[in-house]
Amino acid sequence: MAVTRWVEGLASAGVAAGIKPSGDLDLGLLVAHHPVTWAGTFTRNAAAAECVNWNRDALGRRMRALVVNSGNANACTGTAGRNTVEATAAAAAKQIGCGVDEVLVCSTGPIGVPLDARVIERALPAAASSLGDMVADFSRSILTTDTFPKVSTASRGGASVTGVAKGAAMIAPNMATMLAFIGTDANVPAESLQAAVDWAVDRSFNRLCLDGCESTNDSVLVLATGAVPEPEPEELRAALLDVCSQLALKMARDAEGATKLVRVRIEGASTDAHAAELGRAVARSDLWRTAAHGADPNWGRVLAAMGALDRQLDVDTTSVAIGDEVMFAKGEPTGLLAAAAAEMSGDEFTVSVVLDQGDATAEILTADLSEEYVTLNAEVTT
Amino acid sequence: MAVTRWVEGLASAGVAAGIKPSGDLDLGLLVAHHPVTWAGTFTRNAAAAECVNWNRDALGRRMRALVVNSGNANACTGTAGRNTVEATAAAAAKQIGCGVDEVLVCSTGPIGVPLDARVIERALPAAASSLGDMVADFSRSILTTDTFPKVSTASRGGASVTGVAKGAAMIAPNMATMLAFIGTDANVPAESLQAAVDWAVDRSFNRLCLDGCESTNDSVLVLATGAVPEPEPEELRAALLDVCSQLALKMARDAEGATKLVRVRIEGASTDAHAAELGRAVARSDLWRTAAHGADPNWGRVLAAMGALDRQLDVDTTSVAIGDEVMFAKGEPTGLLAAAAAEMSGDEFTVSVVLDQGDATAEILTADLSEEYVTLNAEVTT
Numbered sequence: 001m002a003v004t005r006w007v008e009g010l011a012s013a014g015v016a017a018g019i020k021p022s023g024d025l026d027l028g029l030l031v032a033h034h035p036v037t038w039a040g041t042f043t044r045n046a047a048a049a050e051c052v053n054w055n056r057d058a059l060g061r062r063m064r065a066l067v068v069n070s071g072n073a074n075a076c077t078g079t080a081g082r083n084t085v086e087a088t089a090a091a092a093a094k095q096i097g098c099g100v101d102e103v104l105v106c107s108t109g110p111i112g113v114p115l116d117a118r119v120i121e122r123a124l125p126a127a128a129s130s131l132g133d134m135v136a137d138f139s140r141s142i143l144t145t146d147t148f149p150k151v152s153t154a155s156r157g158g159a160s161v162t163g164v165a166k167g168a169a170m171i172a173p174n175m176a177t178m179l180a181f182i183g184t185d186a187n188v189p190a191e192s193l194q195a196a197v198d199w200a201v202d203r204s205f206n207r208l209c210l211d212g213c214e215s216t217n218d219s220v221l222v223l224a225t226g227a228v229p230e231p232e233p234e235e236l237r238a239a240l241l242d243v244c245s246q247l248a249l250k251m252a253r254d255a256e257g258a259t260k261l262v263r264v265r266i267e268g269a270s271t272d273a274h275a276a277e278l279g280r281a282v283a284r285s286d287l288w289r290t291a292a293h294g295a296d297p298n299w300g301r302v303l304a305a306m307g308a309l310d311r312q313l314d315v316d317t318t319s320v321a322i323g324d325e326v327m328f329a330k331g332e333p334t335g336l337l338a339a340a341a342a343e344m345s346g347d348e349f350t351v352s353v354v355l356d357q358g359d360a361t362a363e364i365l366t367a368d369l370s371e372e373y374v375t376l377n378a379e380v381t382t
Numbered sequence: 383m384a385v386t387r388w389v390e391g392l393a394s395a396g397v398a399a400g401i402k403p404s405g406d407l408d409l410g411l412l413v414a415h416h417p418v419t420w421a422g423t424f425t426r427n428a429a430a431a432e433c434v435n436w437n438r439d440a441l442g443r444r445m446r447a448l449v450v451n452s453g454n455a456n457a458c459t460g461t462a463g464r465n466t467v468e469a470t471a472a473a474a475a476k477q478i479g480c481g482v483d484e485v486l487v488c489s490t491g492p493i494g495v496p497l498d499a500r501v502i503e504r505a506l507p508a509a510a511s512s513l514g515d516m517v518a519d520f521s522r523s524i525l526t527t528d529t530f531p532k533v534s535t536a537s538r539g540g541a542s543v544t545g546v547a548k549g550a551a552m553i554a555p556n557m558a559t560m561l562a563f564i565g566t567d568a569n570v571p572a573e574s575l576q577a578a579v580d581w582a583v584d585r586s587f588n589r590l591c592l593d594g595c596e597s598t599n600d601s602v603l604v605l606a607t608g609a610v611p612e613p614e615p616e617e618l619r620a621a622l623l624d625v626c627s628q629l630a631l632k633m634a635r636d637a638e639g640a641t642k643l644v645r646v647r648i649e650g651a652s653t654d655a656h657a658a659e660l661g662r663a664v665a666r667s668d669l670w671r672t673a674a675h676g677a678d679p680n681w682g683r684v685l686a687a688m689g690a691l692d693r694q695l696d697v698d699t700t701s702v703a704i705g706d707e708v709m710f711a712k713g714e715p716t717g718l719l720a721a722a723a724a725e726m727s728g729d730e731f732t733v734s735v736v737l738d739q740g741d742a743t744a745e746i747l748t749a750d751l752s753e754e755y756v757t758l759n760a761e762v763t764t
Contacts, residue, residue, distance in 0.1 A: 046461075047682075047689030047697050076682050076697060078714035111682025213669045213683070214690035236596055255694030286593045286668065286751075294760030300429075300493020301595070303458050307429030308596035315429050315458060323507050332460035333494050369668075371753035377669055378752075 004135045004151050007160045007185040009225030011131040014141030017123030019071035026116035028068040028141035029127040035062035036223050039194035041201050044220035049075035050082045051105040064098035068106040070142050074115040075216040087117035094250055095128040108179050108217050137216045138163040146254050156239040157231030160188035163243040180220040180247055186236055187226035196237045197222050204244030209283035228276025252365040257373030261348040262292050264364040268355040279364030281309035289369035297340035299327040317356035323349055324372050386517045386533045389567040389599035391415050391607030393513040396523030399505030401453035410450040410523035411509040418605050421576035423583050425600035431457035432464045433487040448478035450488040452524050456497040457598040469499035471708045477510040488525055490561050490599050509598055521546040528636050534628035538621040539613030541568035545625040549633025562602040562629055571610035578619045579604050586626030590747045591665035634747040639755030643730040644674050646746045650737040660747030663691035671751035679722035681709040699738035705731055
């Protein structure tokens, strides 16, 4: 990770502006050497942060810079919050030498806490003067309760993709995603890029469900510098999916308080979308996630979670396995609990559900629900 | 509670059949002296326990007895589970001297564990020989992780209503309810009784949401002995609502691991149903419930939970208060955090949301999410 570089044409920096009381890096700046095509997906939450609206309005325009702060979501902050977004974009534009409308703004952290734009304005010159092609400082500056930076890369058809993300909690993407920033050197029209991003996000971040709480600030932004010729659409999609999937996996592994990664596989569903919905229903079940924490093969909670979502689910043609151990075979329990408990005792396991509806499949990533998650979110305003 | 009696015409018993490893009471028997009218609401979970299907099929017939066991949900138990329900009904019918099709069967406890009917058959004679009009033993025999029995009574228009319930977890009623057994001495046709039960359940148990996990066994069964003349419909409804609301409140207070009761009030909504949906969205937010646990007035999580449900929510006309302290006034944060934290520090508080959509209101009951909930559900198969 430490040596990962942005694609040609992008540079970044990460500095400590003083937004996080800890003094950690909390302000990231990502700059394109010339105006670039970009695409994005955003939270659908009606309480979306003002910066989400700002970025959504910028779709279709070429961009020069992105400012992102951690330690404060600047969401539900009213008029003052809107002013802070504009002041942040204006300050970055001045540093970079571009238009205010060429700057994207993202924030992550506690909701409803006023964010003073002057703190960002004061720190931006240091960020601008330390721009470089390494992702390290930028990837650290966007973290909240994450315990490690999340970076991944891929290349296909001559084009490279580099992405960074933050995760940890309030993770239930719904036609939107997490905070992730991705660069590619591909020369690709905005509409094609948007289609590729939508496709990749739906198969990666949107298949991650930690606590079922949808964020006010979720965004995935992809900048395409155009330094290399346009790859085949399927190659760009594959590279984006590769990067997005790696980042989603890192988020699941770094979920707040989590001790294990849980893959929920749904097979034999009528459609991919229904398979994903069933998987998410299992992934957001507090009772199943606590059972996972205790390595208790309580597969009944898996069926209960699916049966609450799909009123037509036919239990008598449904099977459930934990690892390789079939717990419930087409309506009948098998009683192989000890072997399943052993499967669950490590830092990763898979629970598989096989339906008799069709041949669609989906895998949803989640993590166990631990006492530590409760403590983290009860004692700290995150 | 100890002296609460069933209405005239009903008798009950509770014995230890040996289903619970603890040796606590785990088999309840409720008997009507003559065939009685009844009504019920049931879980809509597609993985519903076989006993739920058994009882649903009995709607419209008059009933003589109800057998309920705790310590095992007999859900997702396949053919053996179906046989156990029939054997249980047959054994009770023999003890009571009635038809097999005059016996209702309920179960609660872990899902997917085989339940041996012989254990119940062996214990039923002792239950039948200890029938009496006190609710005490019966109310204890249906408990799982509950810490106290839940009993309530009401009377209106000359009719009395007595109800008992169990709660604790896997509580997210959805057009169905919890395990609750209610008797009334009113003489009321089955259709009227069903309408009254649906009405009361929608306004009581269906406004309780603890962990968002819908049970496979939820049922509310109401037996009407007909000993007193039919009350006015609104009086029967009021008495049923009174009993159901009291039981729902007891469930919320006894939620697994909970340290405080949280009332989520939604005002100014377009419809009662939408108000209730918004309230449930807040009530099932893990992040809001952990904030409640830590007495952290993190009202942004309330807005985020509602905004994820209602994409059209207008934050700029929405206000949020904790107790009497307004945290967010029509789009602007107020910053009164210390007073709100004090409001949250006791064993009960209210979070109120005022919308500008209409004049519908709803109050949803929930509880905080604690480390103890995780521990309980990670370490014990419940």
